[in-house]
Amino acid sequence: MSVLVFVEASEGKFKKPAFEAVTYGAKIAAMLGVETHALCIDEADEAELRSLGDYGANKLWFVKNELFKNFDPLVFSKVIIQAEAQTNSDVLVLIQSYNGKAIAPVLAAKLRAGLVSGALDLPRIENNSFLVKKNVFSGKASATYEMHSAKKIISLMPNSIIPEKTVNNVELVELKPEIADTDFKIKIKEVVKASGTTTLSDAEIVISGGRGLKGPENWAMLEEMANILGGATACSRPVADIHWRPHTEHVGQTGIAIRPNLYIAIGISGAIQHLAGVNGSKVMVVINKDPEAPFFKAADYGIVGDALEVVPKLNEAFRKFKLGN
Amino acid sequence: MKILVCISKTPDTTTKVSFTDNNTKFNSDRVQFIINPYDEWYALVRAIEIKEKSNAHVTIMNVGGADNDVIIRKALAIGGDDAVRIDAEADDAFFVADQIAQFLKTEPYDIVFVGKETIDYNGSQVGGMIAGLLDLSFISLASKLDVDGNTATLERDIPGGKEIVTVQTPFVVSASKGMAEARIPNMRGIMAARTKPVKVLPAFASERLTSIKQYALPKEKAGPKMIPSDNPEELVMLLHNEAKVI
Structure with a gap:
């Protein structure tokens, strides 16, 4: 045995x-x-x-x-x-x-x-x-x-x-x-890989955005946060459906299920289908301007505020922290 | 070309999950049941698209009791030609796969579709098990599938990307997001579905290799620690010192 x-x-x-x-x-x-x-x-x-x-x-x-x-x-x-x-x-x-x-x-x-x-x-x-x-x-x-x-x-x-x-x-x-x-009955013809970036399912830190970000042009600050922390970016289903972000970034019940150490959800209300894909995360931070957003109930840490104002300040704080360590 | 699409019945995605009998049974009271989204949105719709292009015959397969006829009729309304229901309780992946494999031994199909997983037990097992039992090629997590004669070209999810593969029929494929766009059955489809044949077969002799002993709901969180929006440094410190994740 x-x-x-x-x-x-x-x-x-x-x-x-x-x-x-x-x-x-x-x-x-x-x-x-x-x-x-x-x-x-x-x-x-x-x-x-x-x-x-x-x-x-x-x-x-x-x-x-x-x-x-x-x-x-x-x-x-x-x-x-x-x-x-x-x-x-x-x-x-x-x-x-x-x-x-x-x-x-x-x-x-x-x-x-x-x-x-x-x-x-x-x-x-x-x-x-x-x-x-x-x-x-x-x-x-x-x-x-x-x-x-x-x-x-x-x-x-x-x-x-x-x-x-x-x-x-x-x-x-x-x-x-x-x-x-x-x-081998299955023949590989081609492998298409996004290079250089941390893959979402491997990432220990995931920064995710929802419709609260108001438009695809505002993802730069999420990518910046992911860069500072060495994480990957993700998004909610509506954001992928309206093509602000690629479907490969959609986390949730019908997207990718992830289990990072830290999940930061920005401008995502926290529908039950979204939670199903991320509730394996060890620590969840929720940033949302609506204090009644259901996501706060599942969060470990929360900030009530507009993503466009909070995220740049938070990025600054993360950057200072990383420099000091 | 003959295509078999295996569908499973699952609670609707918005279901609040609860249990009865001392947390040993799923509480189906007031639960809306649907076709498992991966089976319907991707596997079934892609099969119908292939049928529309190449005159294939699409059979819906389900293992379950008579109350599953509702979802079977819906799959027929979306475009399946006929259906087979194997009359047995679908409570173990191996048992279900063995039922379908034994059916396939009596009636071979060129492509067997399954969804990448069910949203209730999240096993991702039945497709691979059918393939293992029948020694068929298995392409898992495929987000694209095109057929040309006996050759299929598929895109398969791999970490951080896609793999493009070819395979000859017959094979088993598990469909993931992207393979097709969900369709809503139209009135003509719904009317036509009423008279499409649904064959009910008795269960084949098999065995169940696993069973669920106990369910548990996740512990309720105490509620988040709220941080004022003008003090992001506090969040950074908490993530470092308390949560220890950065």
Whole structure:
């Protein structure tokens, strides 16, 4: 028995969600008294691979194969199942990322394993029940799932647990899956990426604007705030619908759901659908000229005032703070 | 070309969520149910658009009880040609996916559409599971889809951008925002939907791999700390010293 964690690297480097997932897997392994294995299919050098050991992986399986620059959930699942068989894993941990969302259900079907997607917390084992908590109703509530299958798959919501370092020696093992070019039925033609900016789903600080900003020309001050704090910008649905901002920035129930450490909502009233996409934020600041705006009820800090007057002053204060630190 | 669009029934987006029976059951009292927005706005409408261009046949698929016929008729009013309802409670993603997969074994389709997730259980599981059970290609979180003969070109969301991919039919696709614009059914569609065939099938033998043991509502916040608008420095200090997020 063991726990197997599937980690993803981005351009050869692991990001925080990978360390969170290994920490999470190692804690489950400790609970069950078994070993923690990690599997990485992406390109990453030895030092980078070894860094996963610091978070509790006993054995790290890596695949060196150019073919895996392509992404096909069927093929990725095949490799994970090969590692699962070699490590005799009963619990598999993935990250609830774009690719994780694609792989986990395919893998679950193939292994006839129960899947909890977007776990928020470590599982609890009570009277032989294996219980995992996740958000439901787009964050309006949470639910504790009981997993009945022998094999269990959990995909961990990023920013849900804190990565923890331990002293540990990790053993690196190369996995050589028998995969051919023809196994990839999905062919990548082109990758279009916005460069240089922090991606919204990775950002730890998000500055978001709504109709209270009165027009797209006023977004410069939000971008400025995002620059000062090292965050990303976002917007409410109406703003995306009237094309003040691109749809890729729309956060909410039908847009992107985000879980940053700090969410600053400016000129957004806080409709229930918007809250559903941002209520996973650790700290929320609301700036709105209407003291009755429903968003204030969900906020940790609030300022009543016109965005166009408050934001420039706040930017000045943030800038002074950053200079002083 | 045969297209299957899987729809799920979810509470309306404005629903105030509550639970009964000691927080073990969703309280559906006075809740308005709708077609899951991702299934309707993007998956279904895109399927109809393909049908309008290429003479495809669009079947609506739903796993659920007889009270789901309301949303099935709406999907038919938007433009589905016929529907299949598998008469079983949809309370576990694997069970639902297995029902649809077993149906597809008896009647193959070229494209199977699902929404990227339901807005109630947010699992994002059924589409990938159907693909896994039938060894079909699965393109998740697609915001664009065009079909030319047996080849489809899709745009798929990736961190900070898009990936443009091609795949041959048959495949399963999960639709995200952008794939189509929501449509409102017109009177002609609503009238036509009344007589479109809805086949009801008994449940296939399968199993449920998960169940919900307990729900919880988030803790109410105590209310925000208000900061005067002429003192933004105070907010900066609180974010640094108290919240420790900057």
